[in-house]
Amino acid sequence: MRVMIVDDHAVVRRGIRAYLEVLGEFEVAAEAADGQQALDRLREMSLHGQLPDVVLVDLLMPRMDGVAATAHITRAHPDVKVVVLTSFGEMERVHAALSGGASGYLLKDAEPDEVVAALRVATRGDVFLHPSVARRLTQEVVSPPTGLSALTGRERDVLILVAQGRSNQEIADALVISERTARTHVSNVLRKLQLTSRTQAALVAVREGLVPQQNTA
Template sequence: MTVRLVIVDDHPVVRDGLRGMFVEQADVEIVGEAADGEQGLAVAVRERPDVVLTDLRMPGLGGAEFIRALAERVPSARVLVLTTYDGDDDVLPAVAAGAIGFLLKDSPREEVFRAVRAAAAGETVLSPAVASRLLDQVRRPAPRPAELSERERTVLALVARGCTNKEAAAALFISETTVKTHLAHIYTKLGVSDRASAVAAAYDRGLLP
């Protein structure tokens, strides 16, 4: 089977180099090239390639946004990332967006050839550095939600009963400013922005009877 390949990279030298590499591969046909994500999407829609070999950081449409657009417009195309960047801000969004493989540009050419063929077959391909980052992310314990203090729970309980800040302050013999401060901390800990959402979130988490 011949693998139909589209190359997307904003550096002409890189595209020329990749084209020269794949000329030697009888089972890979380059059916299109593009200098950015918008062009790459147009080419992929027109050519319906098996694999799109793409950089991440490009002008205009690039990175995870480009990969996501490809998945929507050309779901049959497998996206293989070939880039110089391997930070969490690059790897994780790209994989989450649908990239089936992730290689660094210093990978040996034979590894790139194997990756393109594997991607066409639906196999996941990750460089060792990228695989290590993903494993670290999976193994990293999820952050525990911040717990409300006893006073914050009391303030929230009064709010849940319909008390205003003034009424809560009077009930607890504290100032309205202190009540507002407690509420601000509660919003932050619960990840909400208003009283109603705070009460709803507290009930969902079993913080209120």
């Protein structure tokens, strides 16, 4: 199995490489220090018919993070599987990675054999989740989050800006996103909080202590 390792820490890449190569069934085809470098190398490898079977990718990296890299990789190279290996287990990151096409999500406290299992499962077309991540996803299905807990970090930021009386364009400028994306975030906030107006959203933000009351006057 050909594997690419993408992590901005060289010592992590070397450790993973050493472990996989000892097992005999894996060949580390390439390494990259960030998402952009990974995409560049995958493009080169594709030209020579040498794409890896799986890309093992960290999430927090310079230039291009793992979530964006995952989405680009799975779109440009649909036969290449992506397994996330990261220190971050926040559900917002998990959802983003899986939505981007990741075939696995592991935390860096995983046992070495779990990493191997995730790589094998990915090549079979299935999804492997770190046990704690799987438990939280199951809990979300059984007891969906409500209120502010249902919002992503970005949506909470949007709620605060709405409470400050910002327009969609002003929200877009503050968060460096498009006006259309800002409008979508506002709609998602209202839907998740089961509200019908921006004024109601502002009142919720005040009530929950996200903004002082005078900011909504």
